[in-house]
Amino acid sequence: MVDYQGSCHCGTVKFEFSTAEIKEGLRCNCSICRRKGAVMLPQALSSEQLKIDDIGSDALRSYKFGTEVAEHFFCEKCGIYTFHETKREPGKFRVNLGCVEGIDVFELEIKVFDGASL
Incomplete structure (x- = not known):
């Protein structure tokens, strides 16, 4: 880990989390992910695995649409999407790898998830 x-x-x-070494990323083709263009952590993290620093957590805002199951979180000050609660696995989160220290998303193998068909 x-x-x-x-x-x-x-x-x-x-925020912080522990996982196996990150060697690949995930993109989704749903309407919001197409517009964000973010590369996400391929595996979803539980709320226990994703630790959000209490200082600054009051700056988190969220956006829901459609079924309002997925919740996309972003900073109210700079507007950057940091992570989201997934539609397929409510209670689990995917992290925007562009926000993770030491990760260069341009060097990762990227897979595409067909979220548009859900």
């Missing part, structure tokens, strides 16, 4: 830290662009929202 590797410990990872991440944050939004301005550093107000901070």
Whole structure:
């Protein structure tokens, strides 16, 4: 297991998690993910695995649409999407790898998930 830290662009929202070494990313073709263009952690994390720093957590805002099951979180100060609660696995989260320290999303193998068909 590797410990990872991440944050939004301005550093107000901070989070951490542990997982196997990150070697690939995931993109989704649903309407919001197409527009965000983010590369996400392929596996979903439980709420116990994703630790959000209490300082700055009040700056987190969320957006829901459609079925309102998935919840997309972003920083109210800089607007950066940090993570979201998944539609397929409510209570589990995927992290925006562009927010994770030491990860270069341009060097990862990227898989595409067909979220548009859900």
